[in-house]
Amino acid sequence: MTQHPNAPTGRIVSYAPDAAGPLTGLKVLDLSRLVAGNVLSVQLADFGADVVKIEPPEGDALRFWKEAGKELYWASYCRNKRSIGLNLRDPKAREILLDMVRTADVLVENYRPGTLEKMGLAPAVLHEANDRLVLVRISGFGQTGPYSPLPGFGTLVEAMSGFAARTGFPDREPVLPQNPLADMMAGLQGAFAVVTAVLARNEKGVRNQIVDVALLEPLFSTMGTDLAVYRQNGQVAPRQGSGSNGSAPRNVYCCRDDKFVALSASTQSTAVRVFDVIGRPELKDDPRFATNTTRVEHREDLDDALAAWFATKTRPQALAAMQAGEVPVAAIYDVADISADPHFIEREVFVEAEDEDGSYVPMHNISPRLSASPGAFRCPAPRLGEHSDDLLGALGYGLDDIRALRSAGVVI
Template sequence: MIRFDANAAGPLDGIRVIDLSRLVAGNMLSLQLADFGADVIKIEPPQGDPLREWRDDGHSLYWKTYGRNKRSVMLNLREAPHMAALKALLQTADVFIENFRPGTLEEMGLAPATLLEANPDLIIVRISGFGQTGPYAQFPGFGTIVEGMSGFAYRTGFPDREPILPPLALADMIAGVYGASATVTALFARFRGKARGQVIDLSLLEPMYSVLGPEAAIYQVTGKVKQRSGSASNTASPRNVYRCSDGQYVALSGSTPQVAKRIFEVIGKPEMNDDPRFATNSDRVRHRDLVDAAVGEWFARHPHDEA
């Protein structure tokens, strides 16, 4: 059994992170660093991070999740002594995270050039909806907008129904993970002597495009926009969510020839392995309605635990 030692030093032990962000993206980013041992100091306004008010049955579980392994400091940055305290902290920091509207940091007297002059090794992560520059820089950039604009919502759901937004802060969480990767890369470059301080311009939009994989390339090359397909896949068959006889569901994927062959045998349809309509994965995808009908019929006759 693996034993968990809460006091064990992580690989980022000794790295100080000042997190001035609010809500999910920045907190997700600093959470990754905190979980790997970084000393994350969360700067909160007097009323606290708005994430504290996201509650379930009165419990601030979002904050408990995203705020774990961090220290919190209350600063009212409208007051000169508190701003001075922040600047002093930044001189001791390795990483600084913020997610204000582009230009706000400069208005506060915390322009990257100023911060890097005081601390040349500081890595500054700037999170926004659409980046610090460009035609959309000043547009509101909440995760919901990005989930729609990226095409993610359009690709999610069933073809005869409306696009579906994810029921969680997906764009923010993905941006946070991408931002953590970029931050660790910048730290690694600094440790190798390849660079000193850097500015990471992290938008919410670009990571969402990235996780969509080749969708943009498919359109550029073929001129076709991928449509919603429910839980079915355009790249593998059988692949779907199937209803069992007791009303519960099973998610199944046969994305390799060997797995698909075994599935057809288990459902009592070994002849499908010799049918040219199902000979290859591409063939099975083209005839996925027939595949789903056969697989779905088997699940409909078996309870969840048996399936």
């Protein structure tokens, strides 16, 4: 009997509101919208930072990335955070924000470069209120350079970083990633930058720190030696599908049951074992396949031999044979495979969080895993303005003041 896809298969999260983490005590104000900033701040929040989303009256645009009517992105990347709604077009809202800045450690924003200045919240203004503040500025192409004014959409960065040009097959158009890869990479690198900047402040006395996170640079840093190779030989590396310019055999192969596997045999000893497993030991003495360099040069011939073997085996048969021969091979998984896989379940790669309607939302677990000071699930993603009253109260506003601010459209 097939399990319903909405039935939880992972561990159900139990929230621990008072759980401490290695970043407990770190106060983060997150003005960002959509993906990069929220990926950055959820990394900090998962490990104990008090992250407050400063949302516009309509809410962070990530709330509107819905699937089946549900705010799944919001649930996954805004867990462990609080929310206050502020209309920053109003001078009083900017005054409230500056009051919050005075006791904050970090502020994250991803407006187009120059927008923060136009709002009257330039770095100098923020640092005048609190010179210990680490200001993180996320944009598509950075705060400087001729492309800095361009919109910071990840798609543009994925196009211009070299990533799309290297992805896909040589006889077809370049391929963009299906997920917001540039944003995700920038968010993860940005979280590292925040911890580094806070350490520099606490240990070295650094003040007035600005962290310039461009979506372009983290993604470009993953492109390996493409630029160096081009500089050496003047050739632009072509798209290779799932193959590699650096090693062979390395590709995706279709099995008899129309299921796919991925294989990588980048060392000499591994390549030799591949030839034994597919019943072609004579290939070890073939000069076309004697070294990695010659195997790359004759990649198509090598792939033909492997493809012919995989076509005679079901995926379970192919995996069993390759693994018995100590060849690195894996099934190409989709999310249905992941949802039922025992390793994902036992290791809790994903967990299940209860939604407001009583259903469960699977999401990535807290990562990386720290043995002595792990992160924790303290609360689900907040409703818009869910914590406005508490946050304003901490600034000294009374209930009547808060009602007046809400009536005036300053606070949500």
